[in-house]
Amino acid sequence: MKSKLRIISVATFLVLAAISGYYVTQLQFSFDFEQFFPEGDEDLEFFRDFVENFEGDDNFLLVAVRREQGVFEQDFLERFHDFTLSARELPYIEESQSLTKFSYPVRTPFAITTVPAIHIDQPERLPADSARILSDERFVHNLISEDGKTLVVFLKTIPSIQLDQARELMAALDEQIDTYDFEEYHYLGRPYFQKELVDMQKREITVSAIISGILVTLIMFVIFRKPWGIFVALVSIGLGMLLFMGLLGATGRELNAMAALYPVLMIIVGTSDVIHIMSKYIDELRKGERQDKAIVTAIKEIGLATLLTSITTAIGFASLLTSKVGPIREFGINAAIGVMVAYVTVIFFTTAVLSWFRADQIIKLGKGQAFWEKSMDWAYHFTLRYPSRIALAAVVTLGIAFWGISRITTNYGIINNMPIGEKITEDFKFFEKNLTGFRPMEFAVFAKEGYKATDWAVMREIAKVENHLKQYPSVQAVASITAVYKSINQMMKNNASEAYAMPETEEDFERYQRMARRVPKLNVNVLLSKDETKARITSRVQDIGADSIKAIGEDIDRWITMNTDTSVVAFQRTGTGLIIDKNAEYVRRDLLYGLGMAILIVSVLMAILFQNIKMLLISLLPNIFPLILAGALLGFLGIELEAGVSIVFAVIFGIAVDDTIHFLSKYKLAKNKGLELEPAMRITFLETGKAIVLTSIILFFGFLVMLFSIHPPSVTIGLLISLTLLSALISDLLLIPLLIRWIMPKS
Secondary structure, three states: OOOHHHHHHHHHHHHHHHHHHHHHOOOEEOOOOOHHHHOOOOOHHHHHHHHHHHOOOOEEEEEEEOOOOOOOHHHHHHHHHHHHHHHHOOOOOOEEEEEHHOEEEEEOOOOOEEEEEEOOOOHHHHHHHHHHOOOOOEEEEOEOOOOOEEEEEEEEEEEOHHHHHHHHHHHHHHHHHHOOOOOEEEEEEHHHHHHHHHHHHHHHHHHHHHHHHHHHHHHHHHHHHHHHHHHHHHHHHHHHHHHHHHHHHHHHOEOHHHHHHHHHHHHHHHHHHHHHHHHHHHHHHHHOOHHHHHEEEHHHHHHHHHHHHHHHHHHHHOOOOOOOOOOHHHHHHHHHHHHHHHHHHHHHHHHHHHHOOOOOHOOOOOOOHHOOOOOOHHHHHHHHHHHHHHHHHHHHHHHHHHHOOOOOOOOOHHHHHOOOOHHHHHHHHHHHHOOOOOOOEEEEEEEOOOOOOOOOOHHHHHHHHHHOOOOOEEHHHHHHHHHHHHHHHHHHHOHHHHOOOOOOOHHHHHHHHHHHHOOOOOOOOOOEEEOEEEEEEEEEEEOHHHHHHHHHHHHHHHHHHOOOOOOOOEEEEEEHHHHHOOHHHHHHHOOOOOOOHHHHHHHHHHHHOOOOOOHHHHHHHHHHHHHHHHHHHHHHOOOOOOOOHHHHHHHHHHHHHHHHHHHHHHHHHHHHOOOOOHHHHHHHHHHHHHHHHHHHHHHHHHHHHHHHHHOOOHHHHHHHHHHHHHHHHHHHHHHHHHHHHHOOOOO
């Protein structure tokens, strides 16, 4: 009967594996900056209303074309202009603009007409055109670089372009631009980000799965050195990951920037469960137990502890549900589900397969076993001989760690999330260095009751704010509805560059308003609402870091409050950049709240398991230690705390507590068999210590796999988790024995 149940169990999992294999092919990937908006934030609600009145601030794709000898050369300008015109025909493009299409308004005795900013067909006029354009604030950093070697085509895309549309657009653009033989070109914009970053996600998942698989295979070979032992372990781990990824596909969950962690996580969690259950099964067989009895003992003693470790790990991940950022919450719930999938696979599949094998078929016994026994015996006696030194080292380490925590900042930039060594990152840096960059900084303008945004009193205040924004070197490409009247003022003064300014008197302004209605192709709908009660100031700010940008924004807000007429107009800072940067304000709070909840829930589970308040303290203190060290590493390594990196703490707590539970569970079992404290402690080191060390080594190298990532947050996450989980192992082996001896000396 037992054999029949084992066959049914294995067959069931094989069927589930086949179904999962199909659904893995249905997995969907996504990337959108809106995913990282903090939901429920009042500034987000304001921004959404702002977009409804105007349009989004990221509906664009910029193409920068560089010529090292300078752009004011006829052949180059002709090709560039032709590209500008043809780009209008690209899919999902509503408009294209560049300097070669721009014209200055000119007043004549008969009417207002225009003249081109660049006389492409008159090479003799290009030097004069160059001098005029490079002194015009509207163009420099926006449509042309300051050194005159780069021109930009601004492509306006449809609102909220989707991934499939972005792929189609970028493929068409690549094909088209190749026909012009430009020596250097760069892209920036939402469609480009969507395509490239989703491709990065796919690459990350594939690479991390392959490297993790190779690593685990090597580790299993070192541990078991028998084909069947390696086979059972690898199949169990691989099956768990397949079932998890298939479940994601079957439930229609989209994979985002955090998805690269899933293969590593599933392999590591599955490996930990497999090693614990196989180690116990082998130990029982070596004691002379029959295979069926040995597997039952392994399930009873290790299965319960593994269930608790899986639950606590899942709780650690579930603590991320407190985050306001969608991808972080999704990672938390998906990872929690993955942990439980791995546990179910080990308990019902691995044990069923394992029970068919003898110890000598699974593992090569010999010197290796003696080495582990000797090492664990040494560790036990070390804690017995040097308790004061261990305690002093822990106190000193904590003191240094708190100093490191005080150095943590949240001044992260977009560049921190760009793939290492990829063209998209080079393009991003190019725009940051030579042009306006990507981060938008927007200001909503509200005319007070009785005024319109087009009234002189309001326009004067808008111009004040614009001029103030230009005082900040990192703020560029400032523009608003005032550009219309500045342009007309310049036209009225023979297009002198210094005349690009607001008219000096209200009478001149009103006269210019009447003239504006006659300027051909004047399109201001993105800068002025239809009812003319709201307006918009647009700008771009360099990627100098979220905290630095926040400081600039708050300084601008204070200046506006003190220097503008609030009875006439109100200003409010907004934009995509502001909303994403607000994550910095929430990440600390959500992190502490989520971890607090996780620690509370785990404490309840520990209390139920051990039914002893002292054991509860002993189980929690060693696991808070690695969290403090992780925070210290952020400070000492200068790693900014941002939404993606914040998941480190949930992962560390969720996984680190596993070894503590295994250690204390074995200690409790030994005590329940009537052993005194020290014999029970020594048995715990000898029987559980090896599994704890092995799983920690696997965790260490498993997360170091993330160093192969081209996604900087993934590299950071892998490094931090590896180092801190190593500290968790040391904490378990050194601090738990001390705490038991100090807190429960007569237990």
